[in-house]
Amino acid sequence: MPLKLSLKPGEKFVLNGAVVQNGDRRGVLILQNKASVLREKDIMQVSEVTTPAKRIYFPVMMMYLDEGAAPTLLDEFTLRLSEFMGATRNPEAMAECISASRHVLAREYYKALMAARKLVEYEEQRLGNVPSGVQDRSHEG
CATH class of the missing domain: 1.10.167 (Regulator of G-protein Signalling 4; domain 2)
Incomplete structure (x- = not known):
């Protein structure tokens, strides 16, 4: 089952170890297969x-x-x-x-x-x- 992420402008997340940042507008990302995804708010330094x-x-x-x-x-x-x-x-x-x-x-x-x-x-x-x-x-x- 796909995972749908609704992203705020500039929101960061980790996708399979890579730090990714959304652009300057709201965006939607749909992951079609299993992946490790963490939103910025769930990432602990x-x-x-x-x-x-x-x-x-x-x-x-x-x-x-x-x-x-x-x-x-x-x-x-x-x-x-x-x-x-x-x-x-x-x-x-x-x-x-x-x-x-x-x-x-x-x-x-x-x-x-x-x-x-x-x-x-x-x-x-x-x-x-x-x-x-x-x-x-x-x-x-």
Whole structure:
């Protein structure tokens, strides 16, 4: 099934390891076969790997972008996931950890990346690093 990407002007993405940038107008790209694609917002630079959840996300992202490097990244992923699981008791976070692990073992790296993204979001909420207006207000009032 083809993948359709709607791109904003100037938006960057990675396609099978190559950084590609859209031109000055909105564009649509249709990929007819399997490819590793990450939008700019999902790409994490080494300098951004500053928290436990991001230390899980980064090796998964690298496995997705370069499946050949997965065996060397698996130990780092396993170590960081174990550390995170040892530090949390939240059932939803634990479920995402298990999901990420299962997907990595099945070589479903994009699905693992989405589970790892949820861990980053969970961590940001707990650390108070969520942009104003986005935080859960269910406890107010």
